Amino acid sequence: MNAPQPVKGQASSEGRRQQSRSHGAPPAYGLRDLLTEIFYNRSLVMATLMIPIVAGIAASFFLPTIYDVTARLLVLVSREHVAGGELGSAGFGQSFDAQARIVQAEAQILRSRALREAAVNRIGPEKIYPKIAAGIGPDDPNTLKIKAAEELDQDLEIQLVPSTNVISINYEHPSPQIAADLVNILIELYLTQRQDIFSDVTPEVLTEELNRLEREIVDVDTRLASLRELTGVSDLDVQRAALIGRYNQLETQQIGAGVDTEALFAKVAELERSISRIPETVDLFVEDGNTDALNNAMDSVRQLEQERARLADRYREGSRFIREIDERLDVARRILETFRAIRLDRERKGRNTVYDSLLQQIILLEGERQSVEAKLGALESALDITQKQLRDLDDAESSYRQLQLKRIVLVESYTQYAGRVQQERLARALESAFEDPTIRVIEQAQVPVEGRNIRIQVLFLSFIVGIGLTAAVIYVRAISRAVFISAEGAHRALDLHVFAIDEKRSSGPLNLFMEMNRLYFMLDPPIADDYCVIMQIVGAAPGEGSSTIAREFALVAAQQIAGDVLLLDLNTSGRGQFDVIAEELSDRFGDPGPAEDTTVSTRSLWRASSQALDQGRQIVDMSLHRLGASNLIVSRIDPESVAASGTVQLSTSDRFWHSLHGNFRLVIIDSPSLIRNYDGLTVSKRADASMLVISAERTRKPVAELLRDRVTENDGYVSAVIFNGRRRYIPSIFYRLL
Structure with a gap:
């Protein structure tokens, strides 16, 4: 991607602020961002993903094999399914309108609590539900039977096959023999109870109703006699x-x-x-x-x-x-x-x-x-x-x-x-003599050979839970992280073009030289004979590599420009660029020569406090030195003059900056970090372009945003962000696919 060109000349303040933000829309979140987060948090991701999976694997070993059994009954409609309705009412003798209601009535008999308890007692509740038996204990058999019958009601499925008179009975249990025996016993008990209900000569319902009516008549007569005795009136x-x-x-x-x-x-x-x-x-x-x-x-x-x-x-x-x-x-x-x-x-x-x-x-x-x-x-x-x-x-x-x-x-x-009782006696006698049974067992429960388990489902669910939990952890880490780990993230946070320098490439001189060469051609500063382009490189905090980048970028620019290039070092404390080159890098940059005799007003760049001037202290002495026979010139600040001047600040005069024109084609300013002092902000409005240096996994997002805003507020133009020390967390094999 090509960054915007540095602006030649001094643009208006509002125009420079707009240019600092006219870098296009930030890149959208994509697969690379997701993979970066995953591999950056690989240890946490592996732990988060594996915990549910390991738990699912452990749980799957304890899941028993379940055996399903099925039995089917056919309901034949006969006279015993005729509903007499309420005796003495207009609906006497009416029959069901649909066979489905008859089948539902038979299903209700199968679902009765008495049948379930009898089936449980026949086999033994401790055999059917050993966990319930272990929890209750042998001292309370009645509670055990009740709980077992309730559990059986949940496990037993009695369904009506649509559009037929067939009732399907389904049951599942870890023991295939118990599952088959329980269903067959339930059917046997159902047939017995059904016979007791329908084959009685005098049906129990009619007999109970007769007894009830007789008791109520006696009660009414007693109440009438009591009322006469109480009122003393025989004829009202x-x-x-x-x-x-x-x-x-x-x-x-x-x-x-x-x-x-x-x-x-x-x-x-x-x-x-x-x-x-x-x-x-x-x-x-x-x-x-x-x-x-x-x-x-x-x-x-x-x-x-x-x-x-x-x-x-x-x-x-x-x-x-x-x-x-x-x-x-x-x-x-x-x-x-x-x-x-x-x-x-x-x-x-x-x-x-x-x-x-x-x-x-x-x-x-x-x-x-x-x-x-x-x-x-x-x-x-x-x-x-x-x-x-x-x-x-x-x-x-x-x-x-x-x-x-x-x-x-x-x-x-x-x-x-x-x-009605007399009629039912005659009807039941005739039916028992001539009619076939109305319930046919068309399929008995057989002992199953193969069972089923849900281990695969549990493993799949644990995997899904692990993925969901991992995604949540990644999301929380991403939104709560205070530092930058990718160039795309820096672009989205700062809304600026980002030039990334890999950690491996910044370690060796050749690799760093190649990276700066790529940066130079990406920026493509507009060099002219009658104008000096001023570019500022500034970092938010010390140790982010801004001085190294400024030095290497100046070396590349000097080789690309047919004119003098100035590396302006504004750091007044610590080792300056002159000392580093003279002591460590003279083989690549050349030995610094004596001070150049130029028309640049170096003494007008600095100003001492009025108190220092009253005490006779001198202004900071800065000299310019050519490196070997190259066109690269580096500035040097005399440390003794800095110590003698007391508090040192950059001058607000334009004399120094105007004197650069005609002497240099390009000036690279190595500004002190924002945390150290604010001289870099003073210089930003003098520069045609400022490049912010942030360090991967080190520079905090609020600090970088503060540096960007301060430069813009001081009428500076931020052309790009140099993302130093980037690590490629994604393996190379995935990078090739991306």
């Missing part, structure tokens, strides 16, 4: 008529008593109005006594005493009526005593006889009114009692009518069932 209609007549009579008396009470109230009110207008005493002109008033009071007392004697005969002493007459009698006696105590004025005053007569009438009317009110209360009590008796009679009548109706229905049903 007569009792109801008597109570209604009594109620009407009491209601009439109540109305009459109410009218009398209102009339007495009116009379008393009229007398009270009259007596209020008559004086109690009158003037007497002759000597007279109170003989008449006294006689009247005495007559009133005698009348009240007679009334009390009459009431005492009807009511008990202390009742409300006796108390009221006693109160009236006390009032009359006090009046009498008053008359006796009156001392008459024989000359002027005396009692008014008219007043006394009216007062006596009021007293008599009040007594009569109270008597009527007492009668009215007694009538109300009698009405309440009669009404309650009517309600109780209604409840008793409802229960009585229901019991009578139920008895009629029960007697009718009993009569019909008795007739």
Whole structure:
């Protein structure tokens, strides 16, 4: 793939940012990425894949061989399959509409719990299900039988063959003999139980129903007798008529008593109005006594005493009526005593006889009114009692009518069932004499010779589980990995073109030279006579190989360009490019010569702090040296001047960068790593192209992304990423196929 060409000249900031991201769509995930992840995590992949497989292999050795047995029964329709329905109902004597329902009924008999338990008991639950027997123990045989029968219900398959009258019985067991014996015993027990159900002269259902009806009739008769005894009524209609007549009579008396009470109230009110207008005493002109008033009071007392004697005969002493007459009698006696105590004025005053007569009438009317009110209360009590008796009679009548109706229905049903029993006796006798059996065993269970097991299925499932688990592990490792292991992954993460240098090729000088030669032709910098192309090589962290790549790339460029090439070393600490070439690589690069006399303003590249200048410290001294007779020139920073200058920073002046034009065709900048200092970011906006160096399995993704973003934010143009130390995890045989 060809990377974009470095931009000649200083483009706008926005244009340079857009160029840094105009590298095309990242490569999609493919087979190479998958194989890379697999072989990179080969130890984990093998462990993850083999654990389920080994577990499946181990489990397959413990899986028993299962033997299947099958038996088939043919159901023939006969009169015994006629359903009588509910006796006494409209559906009496109706038959099944479809033979399928008959076959289903026979299948239900086969599925009955009693048959399963009998078959289990015949063979022995500990032989059929030894694991269940081992878990329960010999001390609880009933629980063992129940559990074995429930397990048999799960294992036994009773199916209806479609569109036929055939029932298929399937069973599987590790023992072929037990499997065959169990099915045959189940069929034998089924035929026996079926014979008991259908061949009884008086069917059990009819007999039980007759007994039940008889018991219910006796129960209804008992309840009717109890109801008569409880209510004391033998004829409900007569009792109801008597109570209604009594109620009407009491209601009439109540109305009459109410009218009398209102009339007495009116009379008393009229007398009270009259007596209020008559004086109690009158003037007497002759000597007279109170003989008449006294006689009247005495007559009133005698009348009240007679009334009390009459009431005492009807009511008990202390009742409300006796108390009221006693109160009236006390009032009359006090009046009498008053008359006796009156001392008459024989000359002027005396009692008014008219007043006394009216007062006596009021007293008599009040007594009569109270008597009527007492009668009215007694009538109300009698009405309440009669009404309650009517309600109780209604409840008793409802229960009585229901019991009578139920008895009629029960007697009718009993009569019909008795007739049905007689019919069934005759029909069963005829069928047993002339008809063939209705169930035919068309295939008995045979002892199987060959069994089956699921070892292959278990192994296949364990393999699938292993693959799925491995895929999940690979996916988790891939998304959680913080470093780069492939050039494609770096391209997707950084959205930049990536040039990969294999680990083996970066080890030897010749291989590294060939890789840099390939990188040069891929970048193809536009070399011109009137312009100096500036290319920056910078790494995120020390030790990623950016200085080695810059040196080798400069050597290749010097051989391809007909002009001077400058290797600009901006590292102010440690061994610089000049020292490495002079001490170790002079046989390949040539011996560094003396400082070149050029018009490049080397002292304007650096600036010291104002504090250092005030103290008389000098600016960093940098010189340029030609390597042998080649066109490659390397810069050298005097370490003594660096120590003397204190804090050293790159200058923001353009003087140095302008002085490069006319002296060099190409400048390769070996920038310090981003972690060491930020001089590389300062240079990025001066360079025509920047190449980021990241190390396989070492450079963290956030650090590489930070370096890319910082270069772009400083108006730099990132042309490519050099992926150094790439390892080929995929074997060569697979690479050839890819």
